Amino acid sequence: ATFGTLSDRLVATFSNLRTKGKLSPADVDGTVREIRRALLDADVNLDVVKQFTGRVRERALGDEVNRALNPAQQVVQIVNEELIGILGGQQRRLEFAKQPPTVIMLAGLQGAGKTTLAGKLAKWLAGQNHTPILVAADLQRPNAVQQLQIVGGQAGVPVFAPEPGNGVGNPVRVAKDAMKYARDRQHDVVIVDTAGRLGVDQELMRQAADIKRAIDPDEVLFVLDAMIGQDAVATAKAFQDGVDFSGVVLTKLDGDARGGAALSVASVTGRPIIFASTGERLDDFEPFYPDRMASRILDLGDVLTLIEQAQKAFDEEEALKVAEKFATDTFTLEDFLSQMQQLKKMGSLKGMLGMLPGAKGMREQLENFDERELVRTEAIIQSMTPAERRNPKLLNGSRRLRIARGSGMTVTDVNGLVQRFEQAAKMMKTVARGGVPNIPGMGPV
Numbered sequence: 001a002t003f004g005t006l007s008d009r010l011v012a013t014f015s016n017l018r019t020k021g022k023l024s025p026a027d028v029d030g031t032v033r034e035i036r037r038a039l040l041d042a043d044v045n046l047d048v049v050k051q052f053t054g055r056v057r058e059r060a061l062g063d064e065v066n067r068a069l070n071p072a073q074q075v076v077q078i079v080n081e082e083l084i085g086i087l088g089g090q091q092r093r094l095e096f097a098k099q100p101p102t103v104i105m106l107a108g109l110q111g112a113g114k115t116t117l118a119g120k121l122a123k124w125l126a127g128q129n130h131t132p133i134l135v136a137a138d139l140q141r142p143n144a145v146q147q148l149q150i151v152g153g154q155a156g157v158p159v160f161a162p163e164p165g166n167g168v169g170n171p172v173r174v175a176k177d178a179m180k181y182a183r184d185r186q187h188d189v190v191i192v193d194t195a196g197r198l199g200v201d202q203e204l205m206r207q208a209a210d211i212k213r214a215i216d217p218d219e220v221l222f223v224l225d226a227m228i229g230q231d232a233v234a235t236a237k238a239f240q241d242g243v244d245f246s247g248v249v250l251t252k253l254d255g256d257a258r259g260g261a262a263l264s265v266a267s268v269t270g271r272p273i274i275f276a277s278t279g280e281r282l283d284d285f286e287p288f289y290p291d292r293m294a295s296r297i298l299d300l301g302d303v304l305t306l307i308e309q310a311q312k313a314f315d316e317e318e319a320l321k322v323a324e325k326f327a328t329d330t331f332t333l334e335d336f337l338s339q340m341q342q343l344k345k346m347g348s349l350k351g352m353l354g355m356l357p358g359a360k361g362m363r364e365q366l367e368n369f370d371e372r373e374l375v376r377t378e379a380i381i382q383s384m385t386p387a388e389r390r391n392p393k394l395l396n397g398s399r400r401l402r403i404a405r406g407s408g409m410t411v412t413d414v415n416g417l418v419q420r421f422e423q424a425a426k427m428m429k430t431v432a433r434g435g436v437p438n439i440p441g442m443g444p445v
């Protein structure tokens with residue numbers, strides 16, 4: 001994917017970091033330097049890189065990392081937050097006019113994917129009970145009108161195109177006529193495709209600005225090919241000066257170019273990325289979520305949500321106590337039970353596992369996961385005496401048999417639980433001491 005290489009490099013940087021416990025200023029500097037190089041190599045704009053790494057460095061050297069249970073993890077979270085920031089922060093939805101029709105104008109270079117996007121947007125809107133109409137105001141490119149008609153046909157959305165001999169060559173006139181046509185027929189969204197050139201030029205800008213003035217759009221979407229590299233920033237700025245736009249659509253995010261320039265566009269222009277286009281089919285299209293894109297780049301899964309849920313469920317004191325127990329090898333079955341009850345508070349285990357990185361490959365295991373397992377585990381532990389819970393080494397054969405009977409399980413079930421507990425305790429001990437655990441079937445987390 002577009003951010004594949006960048007993603008690989010950032011993930012590698014973090015996995016080096018994860019083998020450390022406390023972070024020295026030199027560790028932080030080394031990490032920040034690697035992040036900077038990875039971003040620059042991915043074509044992210046220099047100013048954006050400077051701001052970004054500056055903030056990451058400052059925060060990584062600060063208190064929030066020093067005090068953290070796991071400093072490396074905290075640094076990853078900081079990078080994630082800052083990345084979301086340069087991608088625009090909050091998700092920005094398409095804005096609809098209070099009085100329909102909502103008018104959306106598309107602008108961008110030729111080949112950026114405007115016409116394709118027009119069809120995608122129309123189909124997406126039609127799927128949400130809107131009644132969009134497409135307007136062919138790209139009268140420069142041969143076949144542009146015909147292409148829009150094809151795309152409209154695929155989307156099942158009508159297309160307004162100039163009648164031969166009437167308004168041909170005058171996109172402003174076509175756009176105005178289209179507005180009247182759309183109002184008369186109660187279309188609630190009008191999507192206007194405009195002409196692009198291969199490069200930025202004055203004539204193109206003037207024409208786009210004229211159309212904009214004539215139809216007073218609610219949204220002007222600047223369509224940007226994520227594969228055009230460093231030129232993306234200059235192009236975006238030229239369009240901002242020439243026409244101005246309210247939002248950005250990144251196209252060809254499925255490509256394998258470095259794509260980092262696309263990462264710069266929101267912070268360079270101050271305009272949000274609203275949609276992402278990820279292929280040639282009309283369905284390859286989605287609203288853009290800065291947080292999800294950041295997670296994808298950092299291969300975090302939806303860990304942020306997970307961390308938030310964990311923070312809600314666990315109180316911090318408790319978490320510190322447990323970590324201490326892990327580290328000193330005094331974690332008991334009683335703690336195991338209370339942890340498990342905490343986990344239950346965090347909601348469905350399946351939902352939770354689904355948010356972990358690498359969860360895609362685990363789908364099958366997730367499908368087979370039986371939540372009743374938790375209930376059984378609880379029953380077994382509750383059938384133990386407090387002394388046994390604190391010290392599983394007491395669990396000889398006759399005790400195991402008693403517990404099995406008491407909980408309605410078999411001795412094999414009891415043995416299995418004790419074994420899992422011992423594995424978990426061992427793994428958590430590694431984590432608590434700053435190491436990387438190896439969860440079977442999951443790879444290092």
Ligand code: GDP
Nearest residue numbers: 110111112113114115116251252277278279280
């Ligand atoms: P326009 O000149 O801006 O209207 O661009 P087009 O819509 O004609 O798109 C130019 C080319 O890019 C076409 O071949 C499209 O099929 C292709 N294209 C558009 N969007 C995407 C996308 O998200 N991914 C890929 N791989 N190709 C795309």
